[in-house]
Every structure is written in C-alpha cells, then in structure tokens.
Amino acid sequence: QLQLQESGPGLVKPSETLSLTCTVSGDSISRSSYYWAWIRQPPGKGLEWIGNIYYTGTIYYNPSLKSRVTISVDTSKNQFSLMLTSVTAADTAVYYCASGNWNYGQRWFDPWGQGSLVTVSS
Amino acid sequence: DIQMTQSPSSLSASVGDRVTITCRASQSVANYLNWYQQKPGKAPKLLIYAASNLQSGVPSRFSGSGSGTDFTLTISSLQPEDFATYFCQQSYSTPYTFGQGTKLQIK
Numbered sequence: 730q731l732q733l734q735e736s737g738p739g740l741v742k743p744s745e746t747l748s749l750t751c752t753v754s755g756d757s758i759s760r761s762s763y764y765w766a767w768i769r770q771p772p773g774k775g776l777e778w779i780g781n782i783y784y785t786g787t788i789y790y791n792p793s794l795k796s797r798v799t800i801s802v803d804t805s806k807n808q809f810s811l812m813l814t815s816v817t818a819a820d821t822a823v824y825y826c827a828s829g830n831w832n833y834g835q836r837w838f839d840p841w842g843q844g845s846l847v848t849v850s851s
Numbered sequence: 852d853i854q855m856t857q858s859p860s861s862l863s864a865s866v867g868d869r870v871t872i873t874c875r876a877s878q879s880v881a882n883y884l885n886w887y888q889q890k891p892g893k894a895p896k897l898l899i900y901a902a903s904n905l906q907s908g909v910p911s912r913f914s915g916s917g918s919g920t921d922f923t924l925t926i927s928s929l930q931p932e933d934f935a936t937y938f939c940q941q942s943y944s945t946p947y948t949f950g951q952g953t954k955l956q957i958k
Contacts (some may be wrong), residue, residue, distance in 0.1 A: 775938070775949055775950070775951045775952055776895070776938060776940070776949040776952075777949070778945075778946055778947040778948065778949070781945075789945045791945075791946040792852075792946060793946070825894055825895075830900075834883075835882075835883060835900060835901040835942065836883070836942040836947075837885045837897055837900040837901075837940075837942060838885070838887075838895075838897065838940075839896075839897035839900075839906065840894075840896075840897075841894035841895055841896070842894060843893075843894055844893075844894050
C-alpha cells in the first residue's frame with residue numbers, strides 16, 4: 730500500500746526558500762504507473778495544484794508559481810522534493826504531496842500525504 | 852486556466868438524505884473530472900475519478916455523473932461520516948484546478 734509523508738520546516742522567514750520532502754513507501758518512486766505532485770491549501774481555503782513530476786523527468790508547474798518553484802526526485806531515497814523561493818505570507822499553507830495515477834489518459838491524485846503546515850513569518 | 856465552480860458552497864442535510872453537489876467547468880473538460888472528500892485536519896481522499904468511476908473502497912452510496920462542463924456528485928443516503936467538505940478537480944489540462952469546495956453540514 731502506497732504511503733506518502735511530508736517533512737520539512739514548519740516556519741520560514743519572508744524572502745527565504747521553503748523546502749519540503751515527501752518520502753514514498755510501499756512502492757518504487759520510479760514506477761512508470763505513478764507521477765508525483767505537490768498541492769497546497771491556505772488555511773481555511775481551497776486547494777491549489779503546484780506541479781507534477783513524471784518518471785521520465787518531465788515536470789509541469791502551475792504558471793502562477795513557475796518562476797519560484799522547483800520539483801525534483803531522488804530515486805535513491807524514494808523521495809521527491811519541493812522548493813519555493815522568495816516566499817511571502819501568501820505562501821502560508823498546508824502543503825500536500827500526492828501520488829498521481831493515470832490510466833487511458835485519465836489522471837487523479839491518490840493517495841495524499843497527511844500534509845505539512847508551513848507558516849511564513851519573521 | 853479552467854475555472855471550476857461548485858454549488859452550493861455549503862449545504863445542511865440530515866442522515867439518510869439524498870444530496871447532490873454540482874461542479875461546473877468554465878470550458879469542456881470531457882470526463883476528466885475527479886471528486887475528493889476532505890475532513891477537518893485531514894488530507895483529501897479520492898472518491899470518484901473520470902467523472903463516474905468509484906474509487907476502490909469508497910461506499911456505493913457515492914456516485915458521479917456528467918461530462919463536458921457540468922458534473923454532479925450524489926450521496927444517495929447520507930451517513931454520519933459523510934459530513935465533510937467535497938472538492939471537484941479537473942485533470943483535462945494543466946494547471947489542474949479545483950472547485951472552491953462544498954461544505955456538507957449536519958442539519
């Protein structure tokens with residue numbers, strides 16, 4: 730059973746870089762049937778897709794964040810990571826990692842990690 | 852970006868009620884539409900994928916329908932554990948986008 734767990738600092742100062750890691754267990758992060766995603770949710774608000782990375786290395790980012798975001802995979806550790814630069818209070822959110830599944834062109838997120846609250850504050 | 856709009860934003864209902872939540876896309880997403888359930892302090896959980904396919908392990912009282920721009924999530928007989936927030940999400944094109952959520956509360 731695939732499981733995901735986010736880790737990283739819960740507090741980041743304005744203008745600094747937010748870094749989170751998602752550890753995948755239960756299967757190989759290199760398996761072609763999966764892709765890997767980051768999604769965030771500001772407190773009390775809706776969900777915002779940040780980006781996807783595929784086993785081929787192809788990455789898609791949300792254009793609203795593209796200039797500040799990097800998603801990468803470390804297959805040796807079965808982990809993938811998120812970096813978001815030049816953060817402001819607007820980046821305060823619960824950050825979720827998720828497994829993307831695809832079949833016949835359809836795509837969905839399942840399962841999700843439990844989420845990691847990151848607060849941007851001095 | 853494709854905008855996803857859910858209605859209603861909140862809904863009060865009783866155990867045993869039949870409930871329908873609507874999701875409308877700003878342009879056609881064919882059947883590239885997923886539904887998630889989120890309980891307070893928890894991660895979203897996939898209920899329905901590709902508009903009408905029930906995820907394994909999800910109770911059969913949940914169903915989804917629609918294509919193009921209009922979609923519905925129906926709960927045939929509400930159970931106490933169903934009181935949560937529901938989100939739709941389009942996977943037709945990036946950036947993937949979510950509806951604003953429908954909060955289902957106990958009447």
